[in-house]
Amino acid sequence: MALQPGSSLKEAFPVFAHHRELVFLDNAASCQKPVVVLEAMDKLYRTSYANVHRGVYQISEAATAQFEGARQDVARFINAASAEEVIFTRNATAALNVAAASLALGLKAGDEVLLTHLEHHANLVPWQEAAKRHQLVLKFIPVTEEGRLDLSSIDELINSRTKVLAITATSNVTGTVTELDKLIPKAKAVGATVVVDAAQAAQHLPLDVQALGCDLLAFSGHKVFGPSGIGVLWGRMELLSSLPPFEFGGNMIQEVSYESASFAPPPARFEAGTPPIAEAVGLGAAVKFIQQIGWGAICDYEEGLTRYALEKLVAVPGLRLIGPSTPEARAPVFSFVLEGVHPHDVASILDGVGVAVRAGHHCAMPLHKRFGLPATTRASFTIYNTEEDVNALVSGLAKARQMLAL
Amino acid sequence: MDLYQQNIMDYYKHPRKQGLPTGATHRGDMANPLCGDKIDLHLVMSGGTVTKAGWEGEGCVLSLAAADMLAEYLQGKSETEAGAVDQSWVKKSLGVSPSPSRLKCALLALEALQKALAKN
Numbered sequence: 416m417a418l419q420p421g422s423s424l425k426e427a428f429p430v431f432a433h434h435r436e437l438v439f440l441d442n443a444a445s446c447q448k449p450v451v452v453l454e455a456m457d458k459l460y461r462t463s464y465a466n467v468h469r470g471v472y473q474i475s476e477a478a479t480a481q482f483e484g485a486r487q488d489v490a491r492f493i494n495a496a497s498a499e500e501v502i503f504t505r506n507a508t509a510a511l512n513v514a515a516a517s518l519a520l521g522l523k524a525g526d527e528v529l530l531t532h533l534e535h536h537a538n539l540v541p542w543q544e545a546a547k548r549h550q551l552v553l554k555f556i557p558v559t560e561e562g563r564l565d566l567s568s569i570d571e572l573i574n575s576r577t578k579v580l581a582i583t584a585t586s587n588v589t590g591t592v593t594e595l596d597k598l599i600p601k602a603k604a605v606g607a608t609v610v611v612d613a614a615q616a617a618q619h620l621p622l623d624v625q626a627l628g629c630d631l632l633a634f635s636g637h638k639v640f641g642p643s644g645i646g647v648l649w650g651r652m653e654l655l656s657s658l659p660p661f662e663f664g665g666n667m668i669q670e671v672s673y674e675s676a677s678f679a680p681p682p683a684r685f686e687a688g689t690p691p692i693a694e695a696v697g698l699g700a701a702v703k704f705i706q707q708i709g710w711g712a713i714c715d716y717e718e719g720l721t722r723y724a725l726e727k728l729v730a731v732p733g734l735r736l737i738g739p740s741t742p743e744a745r746a747p748v749f750s751f752v753l754e755g756v757h758p759h760d761v762a763s764i765l766d767g768v769g770v771a772v773r774a775g776h777h778c779a780m781p782l783h784k785r786f787g788l789p790a791t792t793r794a795s796f797t798i799y800n801t802e803e804d805v806n807a808l809v810s811g812l813a814k815a816r817q818m819l820a821l
Numbered sequence: 822m823d824l825y826q827q828n829i830m831d832y833y834k835h836p837r838k839q840g841l842p843t844g845a846t847h848r849g850d851m852a853n854p855l856c857g858d859k860i861d862l863h864l865v866m867s868g869g870t871v872t873k874a875g876w877e878g879e880g881c882v883l884s885l886a887a888a889d890m891l892a893e894y895l896q897g898k899s900e901t902e903a904g905a906v907d908q909s910w911v912k913k914s915l916g917v918s919p920s921p922s923r924l925k926c927a928l929l930a931l932e933a934l935q936k937a938l939a940k941n
Contacts, residue, residue: 757856757880757882759883759926760825760881775855776855789857818830819833819882
């Protein structure tokens with residue numbers, strides 16, 4: 416049977432057989448895993464596991480072929496020009512740390528790094544640290560009350576001092592899909608290097624790194640239905656070849672003497688030590704799973720689900736949505752506060768009726784401050800969620816209001 | 822286990838010790854930046870005895886109910902008894918054992934008390 420988004424897709428995810436009533440709405444934090452991912456990892460461990468690269472025996476060759484095959488799957492997933500442009504990291508955060516620390520080495524005091532007020536701490540704190548070390552100036556594209564980027568001063572913000580634009584493709588708080596098609600050409604026009612944090616976008620939107628025209632792009636495996644412990648840093652080969660290694664040790668070298676070492680070309684240069692082998696194989700299975708469903712079907716489905724959820728959520732008495740209230744250019748990630756009910760209580764009461772959501776600042780403290788809130792409750796939907804899941808959320812919210820709003 | 826059982830909801834909806842007493846001798850404030858919870862706990866201590874206790878703050882049901890139960894308990898206790906209040910007292914008073922992520926909420930007032938006693 417062809418895979419399609421919606422309730423039938425739950426059958427592909429064993430967790431929903433284990434918890435039949437689970438309404439899982441914490442997909443912005445991490446997604447559940449389809450059986451194809453679990454089987455791919457299990458099969459590797461059971462039949463052909465060994466360390467990759469350099470083993471001349473058969474099962475090491477087999478493990479290496481699967482590991483490198485996964486790199487090709489990921490390259491196809493983001494339309495990279497070659498698999499060698501795909502670096503496996505620990506997660507998106509690790510990838511963004513490499514990007515910030517490595518790019519900063521080529522910058523000088525006073526150079527500007529342009530971020531946005533939407534950024535997750537993972538695409539903010541590494542730049543703050545880089546700025547401290549290299550006396551860089553951080554600038555920010557602000558957000559509107561609706562949680563979209565405010566581009567009214569963009570032509571001043573992107574200027575001859577702008578050396579890096581590091582920007583999220585989709586906010587993990589507001590669900591905002593940023594206008595990369597407008598911003599990347601502007602940044603490239605002043606010679607800036609463009610880093611895209613696609614951690615949140617990768618489960619919702621097709622990513623085509625060549626069409627985007629960015630230089631580096633990061634995402635995590637666990638947010639695209641793959642395992643935790645693996646992420647991706649994609650980079651244009653020309654840029655990757657010019658960057659120094661970030662970590663040192665085995666696998667990333669060409670030749671080593673007691674006194675010095677020369678380094679391998681990318682991607683090995685950025686993959687010191689034994690990589691997450693089974694995790695890469697799991698990620699390969701995950702991105703193929705997404706492609707099997709197809710981006711057309713996913714985007715259509717999620718747009719419908721977003722529309723439905725927005726209609727229902729804005730009608731909840733006392734609910735203030737933090738993020739766009741219209742479905743255009745927005746992912747099904749909904750952060751909100753419920754008048755008279757603390758976000759922790761909202762999340763605990765929803766948990767009591769089988770609805771899993773997150774409460775807190777979602778690794779975006781400055782953005783919450785921008786909206787005058789310490790914390791929100793976040794319900795984030797993906798391809799296996801349904802309109803019934805929206806209904807369960809909304810009825811849980813009514814219960815929370817009834818229990819606590821004075 | 823129901824975090825929203827009757828006794829907890831009763832303290833949340835009808836706090837006994839909300840409001841800071843005048844002439845406080847011991848003051849402790851704690852905040853959890855992760856969720857924005859804040860508790861200010863003030864004590865009036867006289868002759869080694871807590872004669873008044875009260876709190877102000879904002880937070881979830883657990884953090885506020887626990888603060889109110891604590892302030893109510895402290896009134897009339899000796900400094901030694903106040904210093905002996907611990908996690909297990911908080912859990913016993915609430916009558917629930919919150920998950921690790923929610924336990925932090927329940928313990929905020931206790932941390933404010935410990936801070937108040939340590940400062941003096």
